[in-house]
Amino acid sequence: MISVRQIHKKFGKLEVLKDFNLEFESGKSYALMGPNGSGKTTLIKIILGMVIPNSGEVYVQGQSIKGRFSYRSNIGYMPQIGRYPDNIKIGQLFSMMQDMRPEVKNYDLELIEAFGLDKMLDKPMHTLSGGTRQKVSASLAFMFRAKILILDEPTAGLDPMATEILKNKIKKERDAGKLILITSHILSELEELTDHALYIHEGEIFFNDTISSLKEITGESNFSTAIAKLMEWSLKKNTNKSVLTHA
Numbered sequence: 001m002i003s004v005r006q007i008h009k010k011f012g013k014l015e016v017l018k019d020f021n022l023e024f025e026s027g028k029s030y031a032l033m034g035p036n037g038s039g040k041t042t043l044i045k046i047i048l049g050m051v052i053p054n055s056g057e058v059y060v061q062g063q064s065i066k067g068r069f070s071y072r073s074n075i076g077y078m079p080q081i082g083r084y085p086d087n088i089k090i091g092q093l094f095s096m097m098q099d100m101r102p103e104v105k106n107y108d109l110e111l112i113e114a115f116g117l118d119k120m121l122d123k124p125m126h127t128l129s130g131g132t133r134q135k136v137s138a139s140l141a142f143m144f145r146a147k148i149l150i151l152d153e154p155t156a157g158l159d160p161m162a163t164e165i166l167k168n169k170i171k172k173e174r175d176a177g178k179l180i181l182i183t184s185h186i187l188s189e190l191e192e193l194t195d196h197a198l199y200i201h202e203g204e205i206f207f208n209d210t211i212s213s214l215k216e217i218t219g220e221s222n223f224s225t226a227i228a229k230l231m232e233w234s235l236k237k238n239t240n241k242s243v244l245t246h247a
């Protein structure tokens with residue numbers, strides 16, 4: 001459903017992504033992992049057409065995204081930090097986004113209601129707490145029933161109850177066959193929500209396979225310990241990457 005082909009991205013002299021080749025299939029959920037600054041958000045933004053790679057191409061549903069924006073309607077995106085016009089009210093923001101997608105008639109309002117945002121529609125965005133802004137971002141990502149969901153640290157800043165609501169929604173969409181791509185540093189959350197692990201280290205894909213393969217290869221039955229071992233290997237660079245990378 002999403003093909004990343006030979007994507008290379010540099011910021012100045014910093015090589016962030018070196019010839020990335022990846023396939024993301026519908027009905028699968030992927031954990032995008034790697035240390036701070038390893039390029040997770042950059043990869044997501046390239047897929048979304050928000051960052052232009054130095055070379056390589058991204059295909060969504062078989063078509064190159066170059067020069068096309070219409071493919072974005074297939075993607076529900078929850079950014080790490082949602083940026084919205086200050087004076088806009090929650091209700092106006094929802095209406096504005098709906099107006100931009102006139103083809104969608106049947107909105108998914110489940111999160112809006114579960115988060116209680118339907119009772120705060122007249123609140124201006126700049127008066128909201130960080131967590132409430134996250135709830136708005138999550139609600140927008142799911143509102144249009146997109147087939148692909150890209151969630152950049154979705155539960156960051158959410159309280160435990162809101163986190164549960166959002167995790168349950170992600171599981172529901174995953175079980176309904178959507179393609180889900182999540183970045184997070186919360187390993188328990190990634191294990192709960194995803195079945196594939198993708199680990200980036202120093203601009204390269206160090207691991208790309210199922211979580212069960214990760215446990216098998218590392219010899220660790222616990223996900224956190226398996227990731228810790230992977231990090232240790234990536235830092236020591238003493239492991240044959242061809243064994244680890246099933247790209």
Ligand SMILES: Nc1ncnc2c1ncn2[C@@H]1O[C@H](COP(=O)(O)OP(=O)(O)OP(=O)(O)O)[C@@H](O)[C@H]1O
Pocket residue numbers: 011014016034035036037038039040041042043
């Ligand atoms: N617009 C930009 N200009 C210059 N450098 C950038 C830009 N965007 C990202 N970078 C750099 O690219 C690298 C990768 O950043 P990115 O945000 O993709 O990392 P990340 O894996 O998402 O990190 P984190 O886990 O901290 O969110 C970092 O070194 C970052 O400073």
